[in-house]
Amino acid sequence: MIFGALLLSFGVLAAADDIIYAPGTGALASGWENWSWSSTFDFASTAGPGGVESISVNTEEFGALSTFAETAFDNNYAGLRFDISGAQPDVSIYFSSSLNSVSSTSLPLASMSTVVNTSAFTTITVDFNNLPGNEGILPNNTWNLVNFQGGQNGAVYFITNILLLDEIIVPPLILSAEPIAGNMLAVTFQGDADLSQLSAIINGAQVSLTQSVTYSPPDTPSQTITYFTLSTPLSAGSLVITAGSTTFNYTIPATQSLTIDITETKDISPSIYGVNFPPDADYITLLGVTMSRWGGNAVTAYNPNGAFTNAGNDYYFENRVSSPGGRPLLAAGLSGGLDWVSKDATSYSYPRTTYPDQQSFDPFNSDAGDGLLPNGSWVTPPPQSNVYTPWNTSQAAAMLSAMPIKPDVITVDNEIEIASSTHQDMHPDPMGYDEELARVIMTATMAKDTLPNVEVAAPSTCAWWYYWTSDIGYSDNAAHGNQDFIPWFLSQMNNASVQAGKHPTYIDESWIGTSVPAQWTEPNPNAVMLIPRMQQLIDQFYPGTRLSVSEWSSTDDTDITGGLVTVDSLGIFGVYGLDQATYWSEPDQKGPIGLAFWLYRGNGTFFGDKSVQVTTANVSPDVLGVYASTSDGEKVSIVIVNKDVVPVNLAISNIPAGTYFLRHFGGEAGVAKWQTTINIAANSNFVVPSYTAVFIQQQ
Numbered sequence: 245m246i247f248g249a250l251l252l253s254f255g256v257l258a259a260a261d262d263i264i265y266a267p268g269t270g271a272l273a274s275g276w277e278n279w280s281w282s283s284t285f286d287f288a289s290t291a292g293p294g295g296v297e298s299i300s301v302n303t304e305e306f307g308a309l310s311t312f313a314e315t316a317f318d319n320n321y322a323g324l325r326f327d328i329s330g331a332q333p334d335v336s337i338y339f340s341s342s343l344n345s346v347s348s349t350s351l352p353l354a355s356m357s358t359v360v361n362t363s364a365f366t367t368i369t370v371d372f373n374n375l376p377g378n379e380g381i382l383p384n385n386t387w388n389l390v391n392f393q394g395g396q397n398g399a400v401y402f403i404t405n406i407l408l409l410d411e412i413i414v415p416p417l418i419l420s421a422e423p424i425a426g427n428m429l430a431v432t433f434q435g436d437a438d439l440s441q442l443s444a445i446i447n448g449a450q451v452s453l454t455q456s457v458t459y460s461p462p463d464t465p466s467q468t469i470t471y472f473t474l475s476t477p478l479s480a481g482s483l484v485i486t487a488g489s490t491t492f493n494y495t496i497p498a499t500q501s502l503t504i505d506i507t508e509t510k511d512i513s514p515s516i517y518g519v520n521f522p523p524d525a526d527y528i529t530l531l532g533v534t535m536s537r538w539g540g541n542a543v544t545a546y547n548p549n550g551a552f553t554n555a556g557n558d559y560y561f562e563n564r565v566s567s568p569g570g571r572p573l574l575a576a577g578l579s580g581g582l583d584w585v586s587k588d589a590t591s592y593s594y595p596r597t598t599y600p601d602q603q604s605f606d607p608f609n610s611d612a613g614d615g616l617l618p619n620g621s622w623v624t625p626p627p628q629s630n631v632y633t634p635w636n637t638s639q640a641a642a643m644l645s646a647m648p649i650k651p652d653v654i655t656v657d658n659e660i661e662i663a664s665s666t667h668q669d670m671h672p673d674p675m676g677y678d679e680e681l682a683r684v685i686m687t688a689t690m691a692k693d694t695l696p697n698v699e700v701a702a703p704s705t706c707a708w709w710y711y712w713t714s715d716i717g718y719s720d721n722a723a724h725g726n727q728d729f730i731p732w733f734l735s736q737m738n739n740a741s742v743q744a745g746k747h748p749t750y751i752d753e754s755w756i757g758t759s760v761p762a763q764w765t766e767p768n769p770n771a772v773m774l775i776p777r778m779q780q781l782i783d784q785f786y787p788g789t790r791l792s793v794s795e796w797s798s799t800d801d802t803d804i805t806g807g808l809v810t811v812d813s814l815g816i817f818g819v820y821g822l823d824q825a826t827y828w829s830e831p832d833q834k835g836p837i838g839l840a841f842w843l844y845r846g847n848g849t850f851f852g853d854k855s856v857q858v859t860t861a862n863v864s865p866d867v868l869g870v871y872a873s874t875s876d877g878e879k880v881s882i883v884i885v886n887k888d889v890v891p892v893n894l895a896i897s898n899i900p901a902g903t904y905f906l907r908h909f910g911g912e913a914g915v916a917k918w919q920t921t922i923n924i925a926a927n928s929n930f931v932v933p934s935y936t937a938v939f940i941q942q943q
């Protein structure tokens with residue numbers, strides 16, 4: 245007994261850790277219960293690496309290993325540790341409470357490790373004071389469930405040695421030290437790192453360092469940044485930073501010139517910093533969101549009498565409840581327009597009891613099918629009235645009149661031209677040029693009659709392909725004088741607005757395909773040129789129409805590259821005079837996309853409303869984006885995004901000298917919200933680390 249106690253105190257387990265599962269018992273530890281779902285388990289598997297006893301887990305779609313603590317563990321632990329093996333399984337960890345139904349943020353395994361493999365167990369530690377993926381601190385709650393949930397395609401893995409940790413000792417470590425701006429080093433560290441040993445050598449000569457400020461980002465409390473001022477400005481050549489036994493080496497390239505002309509200005513539309521579904525007012529303030537869109541496939545079937553929607557082809561054509569009511573509508577998009585809306589919260593179009601042969605069924609409702617026969621053809625849909633109730637423009641007008649917060653913009657449905665697949669049960673026939681135009685004119689007329697100042701966005705098309713043809717195919721182009729769809733649509737709208745004496749449309753685009761078949765008559769067909777192309781078509785066929793991108797994304801919301809793409813895109817939207825944009829979908833406030841919005845507009849500090857001219861020499865837009873602005877004719881702001889793997893060194897001319905607020909994310913420092921204040925001399929050199937986005941604003 246004494247020997248056992250000694251082993252415990254000297255061994256890997258601190259006395260107050262709480263074991264959830266350890267090898268040797270074939271079961272969860274005492275005090276823990278198995279609350280798992282939709283999965284196959286072996287709690288005494290020795291099939292994992294090294295024959296170590298583990299739980300073998302094979303989840304179905306969204307199935308989970310769920311462990312329930314008979315006594316809630318609340319916030320009494322410092323973290324969670326476990327050993328996992330599998331082919332980088334798609335599993336996410338979240339904590340929840342059966343007492344109040346609260347769930348924490350879901351933490352993807354990929355944000356903790358990307359080397360999880362089948363040949364060894366990888367030990368993962370989740371620090372509750374510094375959640376992976378910059379998710380901040382685990383909120384206080386009566387937590388009593390630890391859940392490991394598989395993704396849409398399930399997850400297969402072995403897991404063992406699961407325990408709640410009494411203590412996590414963060415080892416002191418300098419994580420990064422990078423050159424930034426004209427004469428600064430940005431040094432990030434964790435724990436009680438000793439920065440007094442830091443030294444820097446520029447081109448062989450020792451330079452002295454003055455410690456400036458230390459900043460601890462609210463979202464990553466255990467990663468701190470300290471800025472140092474160098475006695476000699478950064479210059480082309482070698483920079484070696486040494487901290488104890490750690491060395492950070494850089495080669496600063498020769499300068500590239502960058503000229504700002506603050507007299508040349510163009511308006512930046514305030515509505516380009518929008519997102520779909522911003523969750524709350526704090527989110528809007530902290531990211532500076534200017535436009536809130538409520539739309540998408542489910543909203544097509546929105547019935548205000550009960551707040552019912554239908555998920556369409558996105559999820560087994562099921563009705564559910566979902567309402568814009570709780571959302572902060574800064575300016576809303578609103579869909580609806582296929583003559584039917586959901587009749588209740590529970591019906592679905594393709595019950596197994598009626599259609600036994602379907603490709604797949606909802607894992608949470610085994611009666612609801614996807615409407616596809618095993619051979620890939622659609623089931624012949626049942627009458628719409630099984631699931632929907634009729635809807636017309638009188639009802640839509642009544643709904644708009646009753647809305648407590650009126651939308652500024654109404655979209656005529658959502659990707660209506662692919663209704664035959666997204667809403668196969670509601671509108672199985674392919675949408676053609678004429679039907680889409682008729683629906684747009686009908687809805688636009690209703691909207692303008694009901695809310696005279698509302699703007700109407702159409703066509704809200706889904707993809708490059710449908711800019712130029714319809715779901716019917718090329719016979720439809722042929723039937724319309726071989727004119728591509730958008731030019732035809734614009735000229736028809738121009739004619740309709742002359743008839744009506746009104747000008748009701750935006751052009752609204754989503755994502756961009758790449759195919760350019762010979763049948764399309766577009767000039768320069770191999771270049772997308774999305775914004776200038778649409779602007780040129782508008783000028784040619786329907787001048788004065790505005791351009792909106794209602795669903796755009798970086799395609800990688802969790803990686804730094806997604807954040808840099810988003811910074812670049814927001815800059816381009818401003819310079820090119822795009823009228824409106826809303827990110828699809830609600831980006832994680834603390835992830836790379838959230839930080840891109842924060843960079844331009846976070847927490848009350850805004851990039852300017854006038855774009856100013858930036859001239860660069862020999863700088864490829866593939867590696868560098870530079871966007872400059874002023875507010876109220878003064879207060880210069882510049883955003884620089886370095887997409888290269890090496891630092892960039894810019895010789896900026898014409899920049900007003902003085903104090904600037906600086907914020908940045910990326911590079912070695914990661915995606916936290918780093919910020920400080922710097923001094924810039926007129927005609928100054930400015931270094932931006934690799935894979936980094938920087939914002940500076942004259943104070």
Ligand SMILES: *[C@@H]1O[C@H](CO)[C@@H](O)[C@H](O)[C@H]1NC(C)=O
Pocket residue numbers: 271278279280281282283284285287
């Ligand atoms: C754990 O729960 C799942 C889901 O109910 C069940 O399939 C499995 O057999 C249980 N395992 C043990 C060891 O109780």
Ligand SMILES: *[C@@H]1O[C@H](CO)[C@@H](O)[C@H](O)[C@H]1NC(C)=O
Pocket residue numbers: 359360361362363364365366367
């Ligand atoms: C497999 O995981 C082990 C443990 O984390 C790690 O040491 C090893 O490098 C990984 N192997 C590969 C090929 O990633």
Ligand SMILES: *[C@@H]1O[C@H](CO)[C@@H](O)[C@H](O)[C@H]1NC(C)=O
Pocket residue numbers: 319381382383384
């Ligand atoms: C949780 O509660 C403790 C004690 O009241 C408090 O010190 C701490 O700041 C709270 N943490 C969070 C994340 O709210």
Ligand SMILES: *[C@@H]1O[C@H](CO)[C@@H](O)[C@H](O)[C@H]1NC(C)=O
Pocket residue numbers: 484491492493
């Ligand atoms: C950094 O540069 C120094 C001096 O050129 C060199 O001695 C050292 O090996 C380099 N270190 C690394 C990690 O490249």
Ligand SMILES: *[C@@H]1O[C@H](CO)[C@@H](O)[C@H](O)[C@H]1NC(C)=O
Pocket residue numbers: 617619620621
């Ligand atoms: C799939 O099966 C259905 C029903 O048997 C049939 O009507 C349809 O033509 C088939 N589709 C294809 C592509 O073979």
Ligand SMILES: *[C@@H]1O[C@H](CO)[C@@H](O)[C@H](O)[C@H]1NC(C)=O
Pocket residue numbers: 636637638639
């Ligand atoms: C819409 O439907 C309602 C209820 O059936 C009907 O009273 C109304 O006349 C219809 N409006 C139009 C424009 O068809």
Ligand SMILES: *[C@@H]1O[C@H](CO)[C@@H](O)[C@H](O)[C@H]1NC(C)=O
Pocket residue numbers: 736739740743
């Ligand atoms: C313009 O609209 C009117 C009224 O709808 C229609 O008669 C006419 O054919 C249209 N002109 C063109 C060029 O489409």
Ligand SMILES: *[C@@H]1O[C@H](CO)[C@@H](O)[C@H](O)[C@H]1NC(C)=O
Pocket residue numbers: 462530847
């Ligand atoms: C936002 O700004 C306020 C005041 O400037 C500051 O106290 C707060 O910490 C900031 N919040 C975040 C999340 O950066």
